[in-house]
Amino acid sequence: MFSGMIFIFAPLVVGYLISISQEKLLSAINKTTSYLIYVILSLMGLSLAALDNLGQNLQLILTYAATFFLCISLCNLACLPFIDRLMPIITDVKNSKVPLSSMAFESAKLIFVVGGGLIAGLLLPISLEWVDTASEWILFLLLFFIGIQLRNSGLTLRQILLNKHGMVIALVIVVSSMVGGVLSAVVLDIDLFKALAMASGFGWYSLAGILMGDAFGPVYGGASFMIELLRELVALVLIPMLIRTKPCTSIGYAGATAMDFTLPVIQTTGGVRCVPIAIVSGFILSLLVPVMMLFFVSLAG
Template identity: 30%
Template structure:
């Protein structure tokens, strides 16, 4: 799967650079991205539905279910501060960029509006790279650490695009936790960007 994903990414970049993005199959895939995501989510839902007794298992977590999103938000902001110190980007911009937690479309636009085009480009690229990185890190983390930690690099994307990797390399219980985390992180992103930019 990892090799397939790497080949798909490289193939996509090459097609884009070669100007093939407006030719038939490539255009259909990029324009139909939302529909592909819907189909994927439906299929992931089927996998969860086939797994009996999962809701009961999730109920056992109670408030501890918030441990993962809280850790991801704290870790992302801490990472933003460290990255800002290394690159010299002002703290308010660096934390706003990291607060995207992989949601590149919203973060790119929001940071671009607040801090200018260059910061917006960094926000877009870094969050897109985070989403791509999480695809490739999930197999490694599931093997070396634990299933729960696979959700950490995925951040706000753990409710949609990175789910198939979760279901492949972890289990159905972790997939439900992943969706829950994605909802919490996604809801927090717009607030965090604005908060970080204005108060750091």
């Protein structure tokens, strides 16, 4: 299993070693990555269609997703307010309206992609034996592009180390999420390392679902996808409500999405002082998702 981890992790490392200065090329890579995510999520739906006892497995996915989401969220929200108390941030309060409905639709659209793959797999008279192999190869390519994106995100090591709020927020999210993973393992009576891998998604729903699905099958992949997607949808609601009084809590709960998807909400409702904190914490968590998830996957026999 450890050799398999290295084989999957290698494209990410190779991609991270590539520095690109051409904006057009970076833009093309970003678009390609988005398209690949849609493709691989549709393949996830097809793999769900190939499951025996589909109804029972869907119920299992919902049970896993609900349990992990509640345990991880409660642990995150129990710990993050201490950062606001010990390291307070003065926010630039904004009253601008944020198009939360359109952003929520962008998240929900991914559910339709998975659902479309599931329906296609159930209705079309085609063999689905090729799906797992295709998913693995697309995953390798996706990790390669993600490595390039992380390397060319514009953040230097010095910028990360100097932003103490971002680093502390990321650390608290990692530790509290691991506690949530342990609680989930106890409640669901599943392998501890599988649970810790599930808890290492930190809001990156597409990559988390893909990695877990490739490692443990569509049940774990589907559940992991739903856990992190729920985090993002809840973050879109919590950020405008809490960021004025608890900015670190709001930024932290957004997880890895704080550096991209939820960043406009953070900036609009919390002001420019929250932006570098959100970018640093989101970057660290994004970098840790594949590292930690693949590490725990390698330990789960």
